[in-house]
Amino acid sequence: MDDRQAPLQTEYLMTLDMEAMEGLEIGKTPRGYRRIDRIAAGTFDGPKLRGTVVTATDHLLVHRDDSAHPDVRLVLETDDGVLIQIMYQGIVTGPKEVLKRLGRREDVPGDEYYMRNALFFETAMDGAYAWLNNIIGVGRGAVRILDGGAFGVRYEIFHIL
Amino acid sequence: MSSDVAALETSFLTHFVIEAMPGLEIGKTPAGWRRVDRILRGHFDGPRLTGEIVTGTDPVLVMRDDSARLDVRMVLRTHDDALIQMTYDGIVAGPRDVMKRIGRREEVDPRDYYLRTAVQFETGDDRYAWLNATLAVATGRLLVFPNGAFGDHYNIYQID
Numbered sequence: 001m002d003d004r005q006a007p008l009q010t011e012y013l014m015t016l017d018m019e020a021m022e023g024l025e026i027g028k029t030p031r032g033y034r035r036i037d038r039i040a041a042g043t044f045d046g047p048k049l050r051g052t053v054v055t056a057t058d059h060l061l062v063h064r065d066d067s068a069h070p071d072v073r074l075v076l077e078t079d080d081g082v083l084i085q086i087m088y089q090g091i092v093t094g095p096k097e098v099l100k101r102l103g104r105r106e107d108v109p110g111d112e113y114y115m116r117n118a119l120f121f122e123t124a125m126d127g128a129y130a131w132l133n134n135i136i137g138v139g140r141g142a143v144r145i146l147d148g149g150a151f152g153v154r155y156e157i158f159h160i161l
Numbered sequence: 162m163s164s165d166v167a168a169l170e171t172s173f174l175t176h177f178v179i180e181a182m183p184g185l186e187i188g189k190t191p192a193g194w195r196r197v198d199r200i201l202r203g204h205f206d207g208p209r210l211t212g213e214i215v216t217g218t219d220p221v222l223v224m225r226d227d228s229a230r231l232d233v234r235m236v237l238r239t240h241d242d243a244l245i246q247m248t249y250d251g252i253v254a255g256p257r258d259v260m261k262r263i264g265r266r267e268e269v270d271p272r273d274y275y276l277r278t279a280v281q282f283e284t285g286d287d288r289y290a291w292l293n294a295t296l297a298v299a300t301g302r303l304l305v306f307p308n309g310a311f312g313d314h315y316n317i318y319q320i321d
Contacts, residue, residue: 008171008300008318015166067294091281093294116296116320118279120250125226134228134254136277138298138320140169158169160277160298 009161013137014046016155018053018074019146020105023060032069033062040150044076046157049129051078066100067093070117082127088139090117102143105151110142117141119157136160170321174297175207177315179214180306184221194223200235201310207317210292212239227261228254231278243286249299251278268305276301280317296320 018039026034037060042053056074063069069091076084092102094113101108117139121132139155146152180201187195200217217235224230231251238244253263255274262269278299282292299315306312 005173005176005316007173008298008316010169010171012166012168065293089279089281091294091296114294118250118296118298120252120279133226134252134275136252136279136298138169138279138296140320156166156169160300 010158018042085122088117088119107145115141171318174317175210179203180312246283249278249280271302
């Protein structure tokens with residue numbers, strides 16, 4: 001009856017790689033520092049789904065403690081031609097000096113900060129990926145500098161079983 | 162690439178027991194069937210987070226596939242008197258007949274449906290500032306209390 005503290009079961013879903021365009025700096029607003037990040041290119045790859053990122057926008061909000069709060073809508077296209085919308089919100093936090101470096105889009109190893117997100121999916125009910133509509137995903141993220149110097153973000157995403 | 166992805170690390174944060182008031186049935190809207198659930202009472206108990214729920218509201222949306230979306234705002238008071246806002250989005254999904262039974266508030270085996278939420282916290286209390294920097298997920302189970310009230314149990318895990 002009592003299932004307290006049973007370990008959480010998760011399963012690897014996919015790795016999402018995104019290359020950011022230069023941010024649109026909305027600037028200091030009453031809510032915090034707002035920057036809109038758009039994705040120039042991206043891919044996702046996992047055991048059950050793979051393909052490319054069609055479009056993505058992150059209405060990032062930086063709070064007073066320098067933590068950042070992504071608020072993302074993105075559209076994926078699978079290699080078999082299905083469109084999937086993802087909505088995610090997350091947290092990027094860590095020592096102030098590390099967050100400043102991330103803000104300058106420097107390359108910082110993922111274990112120096114906490115970048116996590118929770119993802120919800122939307123796709124056609126009668127489609128091959130309908131099962132995504134009713135799961136929650138959680139991502140563990142890290143930034144990376146791509147060949148050519150572009151700033152990228154990678155999330156390893158897990159299905160919360 | 163998939164084989165060398167390290168497992169997601171999580172740790173148990175707290176356990177919630179929630180008793181809801183009768184739902185406010187907004188009814189069939191363009192978005193789906195809307196029911197607003199309010200929390201009558203509840204408490205939570207975990208290694209670093211123990212206390213009671215002060216208030217909470219969940220505008221549940223039942224969608225076309227009979228799955229439901231949760232959109233909860235809650236205020237917690239810890240045993241040592243810190244106030245914490247907890248927000249979560251969640252999914253309740255399962256086979257149609259199971260979802261119908263849940264809709265009639267019957268007791269259903271939790272293995273027959275998926276109730277999971279993604280949780281975030283906000284507090285100004287320094288003792289719990291770590292919660293501002295924590296993303297959590299919960300696995301839930303719907304409950305029917307002996308008095309007929311409806312509610313939930315949640316195990317909440319922080320994503321490490």
